Amino acid sequence: xxxxxxxxxxxxxxxxxxxxxxxxxxxxxxxxxxxxxxxxxxxxxxxxxxxxxxxxxxxxxxxxxxxxxxxxxxxxxxxxxxxxxxxxxxxxxxxxxxxxxxxxxxxxxxxxxxxxxxxxxxxxxxxxxxxxxxxxxxxxxxxxxxxxxxxxxxxxxxxxxxxxxxxxxxxxxxxxxxxxxxxxxxxxxxxxxxxxxxxxxxxxxxxxxxxxxxxxxxxxxxxxxxxxxxxxxxxxxxxxxxxxxxxxxxxxxxxxxxxxxxxxxxxxxxxxxxxxxxxxxxxxxxxxxxxxxx
Numbered sequence: 513x514x515x516x517x518x519x520x521x522x523x524x525x526x527x528x529x530x531x532x533x534x535x536x537x538x539x540x541x542x543x544x545x546x547x548x549x550x551x552x553x554x555x556x557x558x559x560x561x562x563x564x565x566x567x568x569x570x571x572x573x574x575x576x577x578x579x580x581x582x583x584x585x586x587x588x589x590x591x592x593x594x595x596x597x598x599x600x601x602x603x604x605x606x607x608x609x610x611x612x613x614x615x616x617x618x619x620x621x622x623x624x625x626x627x628x629x630x631x632x633x634x635x636x637x638x639x640x641x642x643x644x645x646x647x648x649x650x651x652x653x654x655x656x657x658x659x660x661x662x663x664x665x666x667x668x669x670x671x672x673x674x675x676x677x678x679x680x681x682x683x684x685x686x687x688x689x690x691x692x693x694x695x696x697x698x699x700x701x702x703x704x705x706x707x708x709x710x711x712x713x714x715x716x717x718x719x720x721x722x723x724x725x726x727x728x729x730x731x732x733x734x735x736x737x738x739x740x741x742x743x744x745x746x747x748x749x750x751x752x753x754x755x756x757x758x759x760x761x762x763x764x765x766x767x768x769x770x771x772x773x774x775x776x777x778x779x780x781x782x783x784x785x786x787x788x789x790x791x792x793x794x795x796x797x798x799x800x801x802x803x804x805x806x
Contacts, residue, residue, distance in 0.1 A: 549603055553587045559603040595706060602741045609778055609803045610705035613734040614748035614766045618710035619674035619701035621666035622647040631802040657687040674701045690721030709735040728752050742772040746780060763787040766799055776805040
């Protein structure tokens with residue numbers, strides 16, 4: 513049990529280190545007092561000091577030089593906040609897939625009308641934002657065993673805090689038709705779509721046709737922080753303490769990196785450590801995931 517507590521402590525320390533890295537990358541307020549983001553209707557963005565603007569054009573000084581943009585091509589002009597700029601002075605947009613880590617989710621909602629597909633080495637997932645603060649999803653393997661449905665409702669408390677409730681409901685499908693399971697859970701998230709920390713907990717039950725039911729308490733500490741325009745540090749964990757002599761405690765810890773390859777796509781990889789039967793093992797197969805928004 514002492515080793516298991518160590519695993520949880522290590523998980524929290526790694527996550528705190530990630531969040532500290534994000535703090536270190538912020539610039540002093542004076543450095544961002546006159547940095548603007550100008551976005552054109554075709555999606556092209558310019559970041560820099562706004563020199564002037566009138567009815568004919570907008571002139572902005574970027575790192576590569578002064579750019580004059582015809583006014584009719586400008587979609588938005590917005591002053592950037594401190595946390596939106598990295599050490600190099602580059603604009604750091606919000607993390608597109610900020611509601612998801614490696615294997616867990618957080619209390620922030622998928623925006624209404626937005627959807628994404630997630631391809632894992634073991635199989636695909638699809639998640640849809642059906643309404644304000646409500647999303648559904650489906651997960652499976654390449655053999656369609658099992659098939660798991662996902663429901664999540666998010667409740668924003670304030671600008672930085674969200675809570676959520678959700679459930680996973682699964683079946684063994686065609687290969688294991690007599691096997692099923694359910695995992696209701698709750699979440700507490702603090703942060704925004706660039707940097708956040710999440711705590712979640714639930715109780716999962718698996719049953720078989722023979723009437724054998726097994727339940728376990730599950731919890732997670734996870735988080736992410738954007739360190740560059742296209743790079744985020746991601747940390748995830750999946751922890752199940754044994755509550756009786758028949759249940760062995762186990763935990764999975766997954767640190768990794770996410771690269772925003774395009775505006776609507778990202779790849780993510782990490783290496784997992786497994787704690788089981790009082791031993792710490794490194795899983796030989798890495799986590800590799802591909803995100804695509806549609």
